[in-house]
Amino acid sequence: MHILIIGAAGMVGRKLTEALIAAGELGGKPITALTLADVEAPMLTLAPFHVSVVAADLSLPGAADVLVASRPDVIFHLAAIVSGEAEADFEKGYAINLDGTRLLFEAIRREGLVAPWCPRLVFTSSIAVFGTPLPASIPDDMAHTPLTSYGTQKAICELLLADYSRRGFFDGVGIRLPTIVVRPGAPNKAASGFFSGIIREPLNGVEAVLPVADDVRHWFSSPRSAVGFLIHAAELDAAALEQRRNLTMPGLSATIAEELAALERFGGKRVVALVRRAPDETIGRIVAGWPQNFSAQRALSLGFRAETSFDDIVRAHIEDELGGRVPLG
Amino acid sequence: MHILIIGAAGMVGRKLTEALIAAGELGGKPITALTLADVEAPMLTLAPFHVSVVAADLSLPGAADVLVASRPDVIFHLAAIVSGEAEADFEKGYAINLDGTRLLFEAIRREGLVAPWCPRLVFTSSIAVFGTPLPASIPDDMAHTPLTSYGTQKAICELLLADYSRRGFFDGVGIRLPTIVVRPGAPNKAASGFFSGIIREPLNGVEAVLPVADDVRHWFSSPRSAVGFLIHAAELDAAALEQRRNLTMPGLSATIAEELAALERFGGKRVVALVRRAPDETIGRIVAGWPQNFSAQRALSLGFRAETSFDDIVRAHIEDELGGRVPLG
Numbered sequence: 050m051h052i053l054i055i056g057a058a059g060m061v062g063r064k065l066t067e068a069l070i071a072a073g074e075l076g077g078k079p080i081t082a083l084t085l086a087d088v089e090a091p092m093l094t095l096a097p098f099h100v101s102v103v104a105a106d107l108s109l110p111g112a113a114d115v116l117v118a119s120r121p122d123v124i125f126h127l128a129a130i131v132s133g134e135a136e137a138d139f140e141k142g143y144a145i146n147l148d149g150t151r152l153l154f155e156a157i158r159r160e161g162l163v164a165p166w167c168p169r170l171v172f173t174s175s176i177a178v179f180g181t182p183l184p185a186s187i188p189d190d191m192a193h194t195p196l197t198s199y200g201t202q203k204a205i206c207e208l209l210l211a212d213y214s215r216r217g218f219f220d221g222v223g224i225r226l227p228t229i230v231v232r233p234g235a236p237n238k239a240a241s242g243f244f245s246g247i248i249r250e251p252l253n254g255v256e257a258v259l260p261v262a263d264d265v266r267h268w269f270s271s272p273r274s275a276v277g278f279l280i281h282a283a284e285l286d287a288a289a290l291e292q293r294r295n296l297t298m299p300g301l302s303a304t305i306a307e308e309l310a311a312l313e314r315f316g317g318k319r320v321v322a323l324v325r326r327a328p329d330e331t332i333g334r335i336v337a338g339w340p341q342n343f344s345a346q347r348a349l350s351l352g353f354r355a356e357t358s359f360d361d362i363v364r365a366h367i368e369d370e371l372g373g374r375v376p377l378g
Numbered sequence: 379m380h381i382l383i384i385g386a387a388g389m390v391g392r393k394l395t396e397a398l399i400a401a402g403e404l405g406g407k408p409i410t411a412l413t414l415a416d417v418e419a420p421m422l423t424l425a426p427f428h429v430s431v432v433a434a435d436l437s438l439p440g441a442a443d444v445l446v447a448s449r450p451d452v453i454f455h456l457a458a459i460v461s462g463e464a465e466a467d468f469e470k471g472y473a474i475n476l477d478g479t480r481l482l483f484e485a486i487r488r489e490g491l492v493a494p495w496c497p498r499l500v501f502t503s504s505i506a507v508f509g510t511p512l513p514a515s516i517p518d519d520m521a522h523t524p525l526t527s528y529g530t531q532k533a534i535c536e537l538l539l540a541d542y543s544r545r546g547f548f549d550g551v552g553i554r555l556p557t558i559v560v561r562p563g564a565p566n567k568a569a570s571g572f573f574s575g576i577i578r579e580p581l582n583g584v585e586a587v588l589p590v591a592d593d594v595r596h597w598f599s600s601p602r603s604a605v606g607f608l609i610h611a612a613e614l615d616a617a618a619l620e621q622r623r624n625l626t627m628p629g630l631s632a633t634i635a636e637e638l639a640a641l642e643r644f645g646g647k648r649v650v651a652l653v654r655r656a657p658d659e660t661i662g663r664i665v666a667g668w669p670q671n672f673s674a675q676r677a678l679s680l681g682f683r684a685e686t687s688f689d690d691i692v693r694a695h696i697e698d699e700l701g702g703r704v705p706l707g
């Protein structure tokens with residue numbers, strides 16, 4: 050089993066790489082080769098099978114052709130620029146998030162014309178395909194009315210994935226990831242960054258700013274669950290999907306207050322005191338347009354699983370990033 | 379007021395051209411120039427204002443730039459290849475229905491970078507963006523799960539239209555047309571052709587084949603209503619659309635039995651006897667995947683209007699195509 054990860058140098062890509070190496074197999078078949086591709090050359094990792102690393106800009110014509118020439122059995126397509134950057138740079142967002150994906154899909158289709166080949170392709174979409182007005186809990190058949198270019202690009206890629214799969218060019222599964230918390234590493238500029246920051250920073254003894262009210266509700270899962278979704282999507286029997294190949298992943302609908310209560314249970318009052326309230330109207334307005342809760346009925350019935358309490362999310366962070374102990378605890 | 383129609387040589391394009399010339403105005407402003415573009419050069423039409431005709435293939439780079447260089451105030455984008463052709467020729471469908479539209483949208487955006495310009499753009503989408511399983515009556519916020527490449531291409535263009543409008547590159551309105559009956563002219567190869575054929579042919583004394591059962595239900599409007607939708611979409615106050623710029627048009631949900639009853643009321647038993655039942659399993663299966671009924675609540679509340687009985691649809695055909703009388707009547 051040969052696996053290709055595109056966007057392998059990113060947060061989810063690195064965790065997926067680790068998980069695949071640890072498992073050594075996918076869907077019961079031993080992994081024999083792993084190709085890690087990203088515009089920023091991914092780090093070469095030690096593994097009991099062949100790992101190769103490719104630096105490639107998916108938005109450049111020809112790049113995808115090179116990646117698919119070795120005909121991997123499973124392709125994880127995670128490469129994207131984030132919402133904020135796609136909003137700030139219209140052309141770059143469409144070039145990478147839409148055209149990059151289409152170039153990949155076309156490269157697979159053309160490779161399949163040479164000799165039959167139908168790899169499983171797992172694509173990471175986002176709940177940003179939904180935009181207000183929205184019901185309190187969003188059903189699986191809710192229309193996509195994105196309010197960002199990033200969300201538009203993800204929604205278009207979902208449509209392409211479904212059509213290419215229907216045509217038999219590849220065997221696609223699109224998964225709409227919740228907002229992933231706690232995102233490890235340095236704070237980034239994403240408007241959603243504070244959801245992770247108010248857990249990550251205080252647990253490291255560092256102050257974190259909370260720009261929204263405590264009753265703000267959003268939809269979360271841990272990086273660990275995200276990796277679980279990707280692997281389950283790669284192993285899934287596609288017949289069960291019928292014609293609907295894009296799925297809202299399960300997640301946890303929680304408020305900031307619930308986040309902070311979980312933080313206190315793990316870190317105590319001293320840690321929670323490091324969260325400084327500094328309401329920011331701009332961020333507040335952006336966040337007010339985001340989805341708060343989903344039914345995710347189809348994904349649950351297909352066996353996808355996420356955290357069911359914020360304690361689980363904080364615990365996953367402490368176990369996976371902090372060696373299992375709270376530095377300040 | 380300068381108006382550009384792309385796809386002007388098509389069935390809807392020709393009827394829209396006639397209607398605009400007859401009205402002489404749009405949204406209360408006198409029409410001063412009309413540009414008719416199509417890959418098949420549209421016929422030059424006499425009008426009390428300047429009419430120009432352009433033969434241009436929208437899917438070729440540069441073609442859209444020429445069309446937008448004169449900065450029309452309103453652009454009707456009707457150019458497309460139909461469902462059957464887009465399904466038979468994957469690359470052609472994407473080249474015309476998706477890339478052609480994107481080249482047009484990009485040409486408008488770039489023209490607006492030279493000097494501010496924000497034309498109203500009316501795009502004809504289709505109920506083919508919806509695919510089974512579907513509820514009996516489809517609400518306005520139903521997810522798009524097209525089961526054809528044509529429907530996929532239309533759904534993608536809707537998403538692009540919304541994002542380009544949100545960005546202020548143009549002022550777009552996307553309208554999902556019902557199946558248009560009675561389509562004038564020779565029978566075409568569309569799987570939906572019989573819905574028009576069983577009215578049009580018998581009224582001309584010619585036999586027509588009915589490949590599906592009498593209880594098959596579908597969603598219709600007349601060519602006259604389609605032109606009405608286009609003009610209303612061009613005149614609409616966009617503020618009322620808020621962020622949802624793509625609308626399911628109103629229509630008539632009717633069965634074949636209701637169609638035939640209306641035909642009999644206008645043409646008598648002799649005319650209805652020209653409908654020959656010849657069940658076709660392939661067509662039956664295709665049609666079974668089509669939507670049957672919509673709420674179209676938003677479009678109705680925005681003032682769009684369609685026929686409310688099949689008699690109205692047959693009457694529109696007799697008035698607009700047969701000079702007001704039934705040849706065999």
Ligand SMILES: NC(=O)c1ccc[n+]([C@@H]2O[C@H](COP(=O)([O-])OP(=O)(O)OC[C@H]3O[C@@H](n4cnc5c(N)ncnc54)[C@H](O)[C@@H]3O)[C@@H](O)[C@H]2O)c1
Nearest residue numbers: 056058059060061088106107127128129173175226228229
């Ligand atoms: N993290 C989240 O909360 C979240 C939520 C929903 C969806 N997603 C999606 O999941 C995927 C992975 O997310 P992440 O958090 O790991 O993002 P990330 O930004 O950490 O990783 C994305 C990777 O894609 C790479 N990339 C960007 N442009 C590229 C190009 N032109 N060619 C090749 N590689 C390119 C980047 O270098 C980066 O390593 C993305 O598609 C993202 O849109 C993430």
Ligand SMILES: NC(=O)c1ccc[n+]([C@@H]2O[C@H](COP(=O)([O-])OP(=O)(O)OC[C@H]3O[C@@H](n4cnc5c(N)ncnc54)[C@H](O)[C@@H]3O)[C@@H](O)[C@H]2O)c1
Nearest residue numbers: 385387388389390417435436456457458502504555557558
């Ligand atoms: N007729 C219907 O029932 C129906 C239903 C839903 C949506 N629509 C949509 O409404 C629009 C008009 O429909 P119609 O029935 O008049 O279709 P039509 O086929 O009669 O007209 C389409 C026109 O587009 C032109 N065209 C095709 N490729 C082109 C290209 N590359 N460059 C320039 N022009 C090109 C064709 O020459 C044709 O004149 C289409 O976009 C169609 O998809 C129609």
